[in-house]
Amino acid sequence: xxxxxxxxxxxxxxxxxxxxxxxxxxxxxxxxxxxxxxxxxxxxxxxxxxxxxxxxxxxxxxxxxxxxxxxxxxxxxxxxxxxxxxxxxxxxxxxxxxxxxxxxxxxxxxxxxxxxxxxxxxxxxxxxxxxxxxxxxxxxxxxxxxxxxxxxxxxxxxxxxxxxxxxxxxxxxxxxxxxxxxxxxxxxxxxxxxxxxxxxxxxxxxxxxxxxxxxxxxxxxxxxxxxxxxxxxxxxxxx
Numbered sequence: 001x002x003x004x005x006x007x008x009x010x011x012x013x014x015x016x017x018x019x020x021x022x023x024x025x026x027x028x029x030x031x032x033x034x035x036x037x038x039x040x041x042x043x044x045x046x047x048x049x050x051x052x053x054x055x056x057x058x059x060x061x062x063x064x065x066x067x068x069x070x071x072x073x074x075x076x077x078x079x080x081x082x083x084x085x086x087x088x089x090x091x092x093x094x095x096x097x098x099x100x101x102x103x104x105x106x107x108x109x110x111x112x113x114x115x116x117x118x119x120x121x122x123x124x125x126x127x128x129x130x131x132x133x134x135x136x137x138x139x140x141x142x143x144x145x146x147x148x149x150x151x152x153x154x155x156x157x158x159x160x161x162x163x164x165x166x167x168x169x170x171x172x173x174x175x176x177x178x179x180x181x182x183x184x185x186x187x188x189x190x191x192x193x194x195x196x197x198x199x200x201x202x203x204x205x206x207x208x209x210x211x212x213x214x215x216x217x218x219x220x221x222x223x224x225x226x227x228x229x230x231x232x233x234x235x236x237x238x239x
Contacts, residue, residue: 006030006038006110007087007168009094011079014049018097023058023065029103030064033110041066043083046073077185081175084168093165101163102206109165109203118170118198121156121190122163122205133209144223151231152191156202159187163205170198179233184226191230 008030010022023040030038042055044067055067068083084092091113095101101122112120124131125145131138141160148154164186174196180188193200 002036004037004039004088005090006034007041007084007089007092008038009041009043009080009083009087009092010097011043011045011076011083011094011162012047012051012055012097013045013073013076014047014051015097016047016049016051016054018099019051019054022097022099023055025099025103027062027064029106033107037089038064039066039088040064041068041083041087043079044069045075045079046070075181076183077178077181080185081178084166084171084175087168090168091165092168092171094162095164096162096210098210100207100210101161105163105203105205109163112201112203113165113167116199117201118167119190119193119200120165121158121200121202122161122207123156123158123202124161124205124207125157126202126204128204130204130206131208133207137209140223144227147224147227148187148191151227152187152234154191154194156190156194156200158202159190161205161207162186164189174198180226180230184230187226188230191234195234 008026012019026040030040044052044055052067052069055065059065059067068086070079074082080094091110093109105122109120109122123129145158148159174193177192178185178188
């Protein structure tokens, strides 16, 4: 069996319908990028809609697919940490199961790591990016990322795009310090990586908003609170 170069992770929670499209599309794309040298890990996080059974059946007939099941909900961040620890590739990437980011960008994302970057991340906020989403989401996203840049001194434009790749050998010195267990994981990883001097490349992407996605007032409050809490840990607690 060929050595695994790329481990691609799909974080999943009650996403059966999306999995039916995402798994075959992922396998097709990854085969073009790293033929015979990849694995697709489905980090299934306590789903109740049959997602685990669907992936388990897929795994039985296709050895490129691996199910990583959790009996209880871990949260996005902890599910990704667990999957990265289990990954066998020298390059580890993940993307959202709804394929909101166009898969045509996966080759460039992985190529950035091959070229020497420690982390590559998709960006919906670069001038070359193409995005389709509601006005409310757009305002919230730009406001959130502006605060991350201002308060946490990040040099990046988009911290929450679910489309990232990492050099696996750089993760052991980074992930233990990341405490976010859900959506803020993406931001904390990028902020802490910059503080460690990791080489990070942002790539413009084509992205569309998923169905049923809304932004509520309490979500905006959580965003601001998470930013301030991380600033406190970085500058006061020195974590």
